[in-house]
Amino acid sequence: METILTIKHLTKKFGYLTAVKDLSFTIKKGNVYGILGPNGSGKSTTLGIVLNVVNKTSGDFQWFDGNISTHNALKKVGAIIERPNFYPYMTAAQNLKLVCKIKDVPLTKIEEKLEVVGLLDRKDHKFSTYSLGMKQRLAIASALLNDPEILILDEPTNGLDPQGIHQIREIIKDIASKGTTILLASHLLDEVEKVCSHVVVLRKGVKLYSGRVDEMISSHGFFELKCNKETELIDFISNHSAFSSSKIENNLITAFLNTPLSSEDFNKQLFAKGIILTHLVQRKESLEEQFLQLTDN
Template structure:
């Protein structure tokens, strides 16, 4: 599979602040990547570096197997890293014609891209009459005009209402389905879980996880347990190879599985050990629970 972008030990310091620290990951063609982390985790800085907007301090990155200069590579990239900025008194079509001239792209692309983002019927409306969601969709159309191999989006649904968020996510899925690689930065776990195939989790500029979203949430889940013999239950779980992390909150014991176990088999086993459960629920972990585990385990 072709490598679109490889980032190697990238570091960016702003004075005493290290915004990105020894970051490495690779983006392969045809996937949707999410850079996930809270505000201040280094997502936008990372995108700024690979787009030549921010200078790196250390490390390096290569576009398209390193066979082309960054300047030439960026001609094959579409990016939205700031709020959409078009001329308010011009129509959507007029604004996109300007972008076509800058990118040296034929005007014939305009209707095709407006249709993708659902704005073809509003092509003659002035930009200032657009809602925030429509402005964001026009920005996506603009970024697609040069038929980029990769589309980069920084917090694409920020500030939008639920309908606007849904529309943007559906558009991202449609673009990806046609083979365009996508890299999006988001602080929303829900967004990454619904849209992305791969995720890089950042916290304070440090990578906590990199890999497939489904592998991150393909753990064997966990049991939520209660028993009148809580201490004996915890001791048994901690010594049992099938269990990893054990969390206790008041009377509820949460036991994360290292391997699949059926709840009825587990219940029977505990009974044979003289432990009777008053509560037993088996659940799968969501990306949010995985994310919280990652960030909990990496506190400074």
């Protein structure tokens, strides 16, 4: 599969603050990648570096096969990393006409891309009359004018109402289904779970996970347990090869599995040791639970 972007040991410092630390990951063609992390985790800084608007401190990145300059590579990239910024007194079509001239793109692309984002019927309406969601959709249309190989979006649904969020997500899925690679930064777990095929999890500029979303949430789950012999139960779990870790909160023991183990077999093993459970529930982890474990809540 063709490589779109390779990031190697990227670091960015702002004085004493390290915004991105030794970050490495690769983006392959045809997938939807999410950079997931709380505010201040280095998502926007990473996007700014690869788009040449923020200078890196160390490390490297290369677009496509690496034999093309960043300046020329960015001609094949569409990006929205700030709030949509168009002339309010001009119509959507007039604003996109200006973008076409800047990008040296034929004007025939305007209606094609407005249709993609569901704004063709509003093409002759002034930008000032658009809702926030419509402004964001127009920005996506603008970023698509040059038929980019990759579309980069920074918090694409930030500040939108539920309907606006749904519309943007459906547009992203539609664009991806036609073969465009997408990289989006988000602090919303729900967004990444619903839209992305791959995820890079950041905390304070450090990568905690990189891989497929479905693999991140395909853990073997965990047991929720209560028992009158709590110390013996914890010792048993600690010495059991099927468990990776455990925690106690409000007398509830949570034991995380690293290999498959049925509740029936586990209960039999405990019973044989004279440990009787008063509560036993087996669960699968959601992306949220995985994320909270990765980021230490």
